Amino acid sequence: MEKAIEQDIAIFWLRRDLRLFDNAALYHALKSGLPVQVIFIFDRDILSSLPDEKDRRVAFIHAQLEKLNAQLSEFGASLLVLHDLPKKAFEKLIFEYPVKQVFTNHDYEPYARRRDKEVQELLEANEVRFYTFKDQVMFEKAEVMKPDGTPYTVFTPYSKKWKERLQKESVPEFPSEDHLSNLLKMPKKPVPSLKDIGFEEVDPQVPDVNLSEGLIKQYHKNRDFPYTEGTSRAGIHLRFGTVSVRRLVKQALKQNETWLNELIWREFFMMILYHFPHVEHENFRRKYDRIEWRNNEKEFELWCRGETGYPLVDAGMRQLNETGWMHNRVRMLVAGFLCKHLLIDWRWGEAYFAQKLLDYELASNNGNWQWAAGTGCDSAPYFRIFNPESQLKKFDPKLEYVKTWIKDFRAGYLEPIVDHKFGRARALEIYKKALN
The missing domain is CATH 3.40.50.620 (HUPs)
Incomplete structure (x- = not known):
């Protein structure tokens, strides 16, 4: 100006x-x-x-x-x-x-x-x-609430109410692109360089969002297999608003309810953060404050580097470190492994993801980490503990994903830092002790 x-x-x-x-x-x-x-x-x-x-x-x-x-x-x-x-x-x-x-x-x-x-x-x-x-959500703040006016704290009834409300209302449109002639006329000014604001030039290497009809229609079949391109990569584009959530919801309504549910999960966690801001730094369920986390710094470092000895966990962490992105199914596994098998405070992992993820978004990152730790707004009990070996057999049976990210992979490439059965039993004991 x-x-x-x-x-x-x-x-x-x-x-x-x-x-x-x-x-x-x-x-x-x-x-x-x-x-x-x-x-x-x-x-x-x-x-x-x-x-x-x-x-x-x-x-x-x-x-x-x-x-x-x-x-x-x-x-x-x-x-x-x-x-x-x-x-x-x-x-x-x-x-x-x-x-x-x-x-x-x-x-x-x-x-x-x-x-x-x-x-x-x-x-x-x-x-x-x-x-x-x-603008960044379909429903916000107190727009989807229980009949008694309090916030939902479980996803399924929230999503049901969300869909009921959407059925009664049409998806709004704000065709701002049709009114750009009303902009203030002025000569083009340069955008300050990255160096000007204290950062170095770097290629963001962000993949375009994939909203092809074929991918979205097959999303529910392919989304759990990290070796396929079965997800839309919409996360970072939703995070910074380079796509319109209203257009994504319209497409999901026509093509795939599972994908629509993922969009609703995002709004659910935003609603939780809005109504329960303490979750940013504290357990959603206060009774979990008594968990005695081990917080072993050496084991945390091995987890960060992708050197736990569990192939699917390690491949996920190496993908994150190299690209700033990790497949959603693998995110669940690596988060659960840190909190349950290693008994490391979910806040440590949440902070590491916040530092590394291109699509980092506070509400979803926090909500999913607390889901993995069992401390969040989830109806499932704390004893849900994924077996990293059976997860590998189920979701990457030919080791395609593992070999992509662990370049020198071979059987027994690293000694596991904790035995699964031992880690599971220890987690159950510590959680039970904290809750009794």
């Missing part, structure tokens, strides 16, 4: 919605009657917490911003990218430019809620209206 701008403007603040199509807040901004300036803020608080200067998630965001800037330039507009604390960024914006309205989409994580409250208070104190919209 140039200081020569005298007309009143609206700002659309990009966050977890890095697209110009079917975007709720952008749609409402473009319909506001004011020319719209699109901004993105590289949040210093968030960036400073990242341990790796070659973070591929930051590189992915950066690449998306470059694409968006090119798309905006086709309409005579430009993206404005700031590197600051959000409150400070808006202090500068409203001081320098005639901002009357700010539009953005809801974010449900505890940090994001604190950030948005702070920004809203600043804007309203300066007579700038702050509008937020539902």
Whole structure:
């Protein structure tokens, strides 16, 4: 934005919605009657917490911003990218430019809620209206609740209610792409380089989302086998909003209920985090606070490196370390192995995944780790303990996945760090002791 701008403007603040199509807040901004300036803020608080200067998630965001800037330039507009604390960024914006309205989409994580409250208070104190919209989920906050008005804490009844509500309502559309002529006209400005914001250039190596009809229709048959390309790889694209969840739900409704259930699981965990924010750092079920975790640092390091002696566990961890992604079935196994066989606190594994996963998303990562540990909102008892050997025979019988990620694999390649029967018995004993 140039200081020569005298007309009143609206700002659309990009966050977890890095697209110009079917975007709720952008749609409402473009319909506001004011020319719209699109901004993105590289949040210093968030960036400073990242341990790796070659973070591929930051590189992915950066690449998306470059694409968006090119798309905006086709309409005579430009993206404005700031590197600051959000409150400070808006202090500068409203001081320098005639901002009357700010539009953005809801974010449900505890940090994001604190950030948005702070920004809203600043804007309203300066007579700038702050509008937020539902965009990254179909149903949010208290929209799917028990008949008594309390949150669901078990997935199956939640999903049933979710589907009932969706049947009564049509999937909304926000064709923001049809109104881009209402953007503020200005010369194209460059996006700051990764180096400018303290990161190194790196190829994000993010696969495109695969929404082919063939894959989605066969999803329920293929999703458990890590040696096949049976999953959509939609996780990172949902995380950063480069796809619209509404379009995915429409496709799932037509093509595969199992895939629809995966989208509902994502919203279930977001609802849990919203209503029970303590789960970010604590057990959902407080009675599990008494578990005596072993927290052996050497065993944790072997787990991180993929050197436990269990092929499917090790292949999964090596895939994660090398690519930033791991097959969903294998995620369940490696998480359960850490918590049950090694009796290492789920928070250690959750933090490692948060550091490594390209599709890291707080609510889902936390919910799935607590599911694996038995401490979360799950109706199954704590004694569900996967056998890594039988899982291998069932889901990678020809060792195709294992040999892809363990390059020098051979039978007995490493001595298992714990015997399965011993580890299972020890876990049952420790859990039972904690709960009695």
